[in-house]
Amino acid sequence: MGRFFAKKYPEHSNKVKEADRISRVNLGNKIGRQIKLVSRLELALEAWIYGALFFVVHTFMSHIHIYQQDAFQGEVMQGVLWEIAPILLISLIFMATVSERRSVLKKNIETYEKQKERKC
Numbered sequence: 001m002g003r004f005f006a007k008k009y010p011e012h013s014n015k016v017k018e019a020d021r022i023s024r025v026n027l028g029n030k031i032g033r034q035i036k037l038v039s040r041l042e043l044a045l046e047a048w049i050y051g052a053l054f055f056v057v058h059t060f061m062s063h064i065h066i067y068q069q070d071a072f073q074g075e076v077m078q079g080v081l082w083e084i085a086p087i088l089l090i091s092l093i094f095m096a097t098v099s100e101r102r103s104v105l106k107k108n109i110e111t112y113e114k115q116k117e118r119k120c
Contacts, residue, residue, distance in 0.1 A: 027112050034105045041098045048094060052087045059083050 063080050 023115075027108065027115065031105065031108050031112055034101070034108060038098070038101050038105050041101055045094055045098050049091060052084075052091050055087055056084045 060080050
């Protein structure tokens with residue numbers, strides 16, 4: 001049936017082949033854009049984590065210095081935790097976003113490789 005259709009309507013067959021080629025190229029371009037996005041997100045995440053780590057250590061040390069107390073007393077630790085909790089929450093959300101983007105990229109790469117195998 002397919003060969004008959006291709007012989008009878010060669011212009012349609014060429015359009016289908018061209019559409020498949022464009023689809024593969026677009027998927028390749030999409031993967032390229034996603035690789036750039038994921039690498040930028042990973043760099044931003046790394047910078048964010050270093051900044052958050054500095055902030056946590058700085059906050060902890062300033063509480064120890066201000067109160068001149070043992071760092072593990074209840075009030076000091078509670079104050080530190082309330083100050084760093086938003087930073088940690090944002091970090092977790094950011095890490096989840098990067099992880100989700102990585103999984104989408106991996107799925108698209110697998111789809112692209114399957115299409116290349118089908119072509120060959």
